[in-house]
Amino acid sequence: MERVDTTISPRYAQIPTFMRLPHDTDPSGYDVVVIGAPYDSGASYRPGARFGPRAIRAESGLIHGVGIDRGPGTFDLIRCADAGDIDLTPFNMNVAMETAQRRLEVLLRDNAAFLMLGGDHSMTLAALRATAGKHGPLAVLHLDAHSDTNPAFYGGEYHHGTPFRHAIEEKLVDPRRMVQLGIRGHNPRPDSLDYARDNGVHIVTADEFTQLGIADCTRFVRETVGDAPLYVSVDIDVVDPAFAPGTGTPAPGGLSSRELLALLRATGDLRLTGFDVMEVSPLYDHGGITSILATEIGAELLYQYARSRASERKPS
Amino acid sequence: MERVDTTISPRYAQIPTFMRLPHDTDPSGYDVVVIGAPYDSGASYRPGARFGPRAIRAESGLIHGVGIDRGPGTFDLIRCADAGDIDLTPFNMNVAMETAQRRLEVLLRDNAAFLMLGGDHSMTLAALRATAGKHGPLAVLHLDAHSDTNPAFYGGEYHHGTPFRHAIEEKLVDPRRMVQLGIRGHNPRPDSLDYARDNGVHIVTADEFTQLGIADCTRFVRETVGDAPLYVSVDIDVVDPAFAPGTGTPAPGGLSSRELLALLRATGDLRLTGFDVMEVSPLYDHGGITSILATEIGAELLYQYARSRASERKPS
């Protein structure tokens, strides 16, 4: 199977997979499998992320396989496929969480890594469970306006404000190798950072990020993560609503797209094991700009993964 | 407490309650209490009905208390208040169903009836449970593109395709006094009407409605319902998506607004005990036309209730 060729098919034509990758519902032997998590039953404010994977795929045909000025294309370096979506019930949080974990475990058994397209952030817990099951406790770069370390509420164990609390409790992550960047504003509960900090997580608020600047932040991320296996989770609301209106709990005062993309470029020097782009709700998007940004983030992560693999394979 | 006066406050001003009714969070002694059910965790396709009650209230300030050419105003005939919303968890279907039932039971204990603004159609089961608990098995006029008599699926007992199946099973309704009108199209499962018909429910498809016409349909509804206590449930998708785009599972080929409103005028001659307007999803609306229609439906039902009460009070 080959990617759909844009010298033959216009970029708006044909059944849309992520970046026109081949559709393989039972993928095996790939470096990275793209997988959708169309789910918003963990959303506490605005729903719509169930349509996130479809919207991202629809816009992703626009872009090519590598950024400018970078040498070989991503898909010349690694093998990728789009496995479609996890079949997640919208009606039962516990069932959905288990379904996701099982599907992702199978993907990781048969392939090296996955890129998950969300879908609300609760599904990252399933991703961390599956990834930590393969690699052990993970370093995490968590880019988000919110720390997502809340306790359960409204009778929901696994809503989108809880994944990193569960991950810390279940020791899926190593909090000392975990950075949460972009946290800000009046939206999070005032004390929402306490749990994370008490467990050793490193928090860089949006204001601290502004003062530090990209270069110092990048250095701090590199030093904190070190050579631990790294999971990168991007909640699209880490950028300002101007750049990503299509999300469930937008928070003013966020990063620009340019800043976020610059940060991601650091991750290729680390030991990447998995990644996701979450909380894209097309119902609040306009002109597809949130989905296009999610696409660019996904493409950047795939390219950084290719770099990360390349450096691992090199004899040191 | 008084309604906000539009000779003093412009219709877009002040905190919006339904039709500018007084806000009373613990209502007692009213003829009808308006109550919101901001909930969409039972939605199988498009979410957003959790924002339905807010959107309907926001637009409802536009209208006055009675239609033209009708004599006294609704609020001169009956006492009404807006009780705000039921506090429904988005995360747990079973908890939400219980919460709704309890709240509605208390409303019916202290007041004569309620008008529920939805929210997805699953909440009508709670309404039927509470209303049947007070009045016994109910006649039902169910206006909808779908019969909502499906079994559970995706591990969800109480999703928005099931309320009338549960209601029949629990004997909350008398199927021989139940009319489902407006059913149509390729969206419902082909066999979705079998359960209803097998239990004696009278189905008038959208095509049959067109052929019968308003007058004959009205007569049929009256004869079927008779003097049984009547619950009217309006799924906004009974009208064509042109008239109500803001809904979760739109179905082309539906009624016009004019036809629907004409049908509702028949209900004031019957023994009305409760009513709802469901499945308004503002995320798919434009220009608020779906919410404005829901408002008009709610206002019409309140007026018909006033008529229904008036005829009951009269010595026969």
Next chain:
Amino acid sequence: MERVDTTISPRYAQIPTFMRLPHDTDPSGYDVVVIGAPYDSGASYRPGARFGPRAIRAESGLIHGVGIDRGPGTFDLIRCADAGDIDLTPFNMNVAMETAQRRLEVLLRDNAAFLMLGGDHSMTLAALRATAGKHGPLAVLHLDAHSDTNPAFYGGEYHHGTPFRHAIEEKLVDPRRMVQLGIRGHNPRPDSLDYARDNGVHIVTADEFTQLGIADCTRFVRETVGDAPLYVSVDIDVVDPAFAPGTGTPAPGGLSSRELLALLRATGDLRLTGFDVMEVSPLYDHGGITSILATEIGAELLYQYARSRASERKPS
């Protein structure tokens, strides 16, 4: 000056005038002058009609000068120009009303008639003043969801709910030759029709229209108007919000576009002296469908005017 030729210019090209008519800021000798009234300071609920004339002009390039199956084109029969807009202050209702009246009086001094594009309905009072000043008391066909015969409120003499009350008081119209058609719903004040009826105006509610049908309504309009000079005022909200969401006070249960256009076809047999299409608020429109309908109405009125003139010119 010629109309922009669509065999040369695509319909989305060039500076948009109404139906690509020549732009003439000081028109003289025309049969009909198109004139915009970009104004919404009389709107009691939703503003935006100040952008109505621009939106109608932008979409009006789509259509040609005559309907199908009709013989000669409108612009082969009558001479028309677009005079641009009246310069109406948004800040002072009394000044705006005077400005409009003076501009329209000049237009009628130098030309036979005008087609006014609104703009909120308050401006129709200026139009009636100017037209009655030329022709004497007018017959009126007023197509609207509301009777617009309210008294002043909120300290505003000339808001969009008052023009026909002023017109009756000022004897600009002959109420016995005035038909208000399409009135409906819970939006108008219950007693809003009393003033009109008490003065002899003929009201056909939307429900009565449905029951009468087009043919009988048309006959009724013809008989009522007779050979009096006729002014036709179309409030776009006479049609259902499904057909015209872009308006200030939408009212469910209205006419379809097809019904409205059929009604207008009757007016060419009468003694047409002026017309307007009002209350187009593009801020609430989508896909331009309200503006396109307003365009079609305007084009139909121009064609009926051509017919009306032709029959007058014929020896009897």
Next chain:
Amino acid sequence: MERVDTTISPRYAQIPTFMRLPHDTDPSGYDVVVIGAPYDSGASYRPGARFGPRAIRAESGLIHGVGIDRGPGTFDLIRCADAGDIDLTPFNMNVAMETAQRRLEVLLRDNAAFLMLGGDHSMTLAALRATAGKHGPLAVLHLDAHSDTNPAFYGGEYHHGTPFRHAIEEKLVDPRRMVQLGIRGHNPRPDSLDYARDNGVHIVTADEFTQLGIADCTRFVRETVGDAPLYVSVDIDVVDPAFAPGTGTPAPGGLSSRELLALLRATGDLRLTGFDVMEVSPLYDHGGITSILATEIGAELLYQYARSRASERKPS
């Protein structure tokens, strides 16, 4: 290959094909192959139909394989697949027309029929060429606000106003067995019907349709078509813009969805050989209502085809 099962996958999940049919890029042996024509380079006013097939597919997951009250499902009666899109250049009208014709000819060589999803109406010429190549001169039921029998203009031989003129000139159709229904308004050129009528085409304007009613129209279509091989072409603008705002040249005064769907039900009694749903421009749609209607039309046509085949197979 099987259809995606909605008891397992929610209707918004997985890579979207039309009605969740299997994706088969080289289909052979099917009764009907669904094929997209993502193209709008023939559009004279509003573009965007290049995104039509994607939008229709995205919404088509909502519906099931048969309408209510009809016995066996469409996909129990006929074998169908989604072949993806024709790779149409947006840059060269002549090349695109040839590419489409060749692809459709191959489809018809290997399969019984196709359902084309558009895309602007110019592509119907390619469809008629391919279908007439297989079946000889075709009867046509053409549902549209415009007759599309214009000559070339702006230097474009094959724009979306010309397909039926070419088809008549090339004798792909039998004009005496061709019905154009829904034509109306000020948008078509006044004389645009002359060419069709002069060649014997039967035109039913929207007004004539209203006066005739569904039953008589259906009878007229049946009698006109007779037992000739029938191609059905639905330009989505045959319905009023209220029902289908997402199209390139909307025309007020059109059919309702209910009327259109009722008309299509007649076609199953005829000798159906092919069909299309064209001119869906999602850029002007809202809430996906145009795409959902296109889906319902497509599903209805597939079902009527199944009926048509069944009656052919029966011994007479």
Next chain:
Amino acid sequence: MERVDTTISPRYAQIPTFMRLPHDTDPSGYDVVVIGAPYDSGASYRPGARFGPRAIRAESGLIHGVGIDRGPGTFDLIRCADAGDIDLTPFNMNVAMETAQRRLEVLLRDNAAFLMLGGDHSMTLAALRATAGKHGPLAVLHLDAHSDTNPAFYGGEYHHGTPFRHAIEEKLVDPRRMVQLGIRGHNPRPDSLDYARDNGVHIVTADEFTQLGIADCTRFVRETVGDAPLYVSVDIDVVDPAFAPGTGTPAPGGLSSRELLALLRATGDLRLTGFDVMEVSPLYDHGGITSILATEIGAELLYQYARSRASERKPS
């Protein structure tokens, strides 16, 4: 009365007040009363700000009572209520101005301060009149793309381009302690700054702001204001249209949300006496991002007021 508790009510539930504060139509004894000014009759270009207060309240349920990393919550430090809206006529600028002033004077008589949510900027004149009536001539931090020091035009004394000219003329403000920050572009009249500068107002254009940076600007504001009673007026168009599309006269080249919020943090060290957030027009917003930003600004101002009070209460 208590705030609506988000551990019980989801953030989209219940009748929306600002930040879920108690609704008190006759407030007394509060530190800050939130009051809406639903008004756009002073808008010279795009209307819609009459719906501003409603939209801000609807989105404000999303956020909590204090920003991250700040210790006690705002509502633990100060007592606040939402008084609903001022009943402003849309029809008469002079009446509206007087109504607003009287209502705000009563609020200031019975409470310490108000946060006004607009509504167009003309209403800030009423706020300055009321506040200066209590505190004497005010220092002002005016954040805006325009200086709003124009003379009357179009026959309107109090349009949204004039409030600060009137305030200077009426000596409500001390121009030497007034900073206008963010002024820019081709939208303001070229000479619009002359009046302000000639009276001693300090203007920091958007370009000068970029060159100075946040820290120096903050210092400049502090030094200019000193210990004078300070009124902060935020016209939402001070940020770039990317961050706040929902406004009446958007101006490219503005501040980012992050920059604006950082500036506001300086005001807690000063002697805050009142504040407003103006010019939010939801008709031009998308995804509610402008309203969410207005909410964040309002929450930040309340918090800074709490800080400002705390420092005043401390013995020096």
Next chain:
Amino acid sequence: MERVDTTISPRYAQIPTFMRLPHDTDPSGYDVVVIGAPYDSGASYRPGARFGPRAIRAESGLIHGVGIDRGPGTFDLIRCADAGDIDLTPFNMNVAMETAQRRLEVLLRDNAAFLMLGGDHSMTLAALRATAGKHGPLAVLHLDAHSDTNPAFYGGEYHHGTPFRHAIEEKLVDPRRMVQLGIRGHNPRPDSLDYARDNGVHIVTADEFTQLGIADCTRFVRETVGDAPLYVSVDIDVVDPAFAPGTGTPAPGGLSSRELLALLRATGDLRLTGFDVMEVSPLYDHGGITSILATEIGAELLYQYARSRASERKPS
């Protein structure tokens, strides 16, 4: 002819020309003629730019003739008119390119320069042909996310990805005096910059721009361009989609409006000969923010041209 006076006409009134300039379809003797290129038949992804000139003109009434703090107004320094649009066929790329070139050549014969409003970027080739025909090989400041130096594909010689390749090949430009700034992301083909660089073009990617800063970039542009005749071409997608969602191939990570406007200020010191603002697609815009930005860019370019002329006229 005079500009429409905003002290008389509100900014939303009258037939919209660019910045209310006089409409002159056969301009002669002007310094700059504004000309629209309503065309998108060269767009490879999203269409809609054919409506760009109309949308820009509609919003351009908002702004005045000079930025703040700058002395005399643009239109006091230079004579300008709006010539309307070039009549470009949407159906034939080669014909359109020739039509554009001829029209622009006539404009340059009779006037000093033009400001072209697009329209997709392919039309810049016609502009460069016409301008180089008058001034010889041009220096170019090309602000864009893409280098537009692709070869022909899909059978289209002149699509929007090719203009600068043709310009280099035809020696219309001097590559050593050409700067392409803002190039970025995964959207361009990886090797798309090779052709430009191999021919000596200076490329500043968006990342390099961030690192260099405005001041150094400005200096680099000045030094590169020198005293050669300069053409400035702004593809609106040079800014981030947050600032300009309304465009055909949006690319995250772009410049802010503030940065772009600052860059343009440098051009007035150079020998400006022509300019354009391209790729505005209102179909994907919201709240008109892209059109308003395009307006601001156009106004800035006109002002810089006035400065450029002034410095040329001065004796050195």
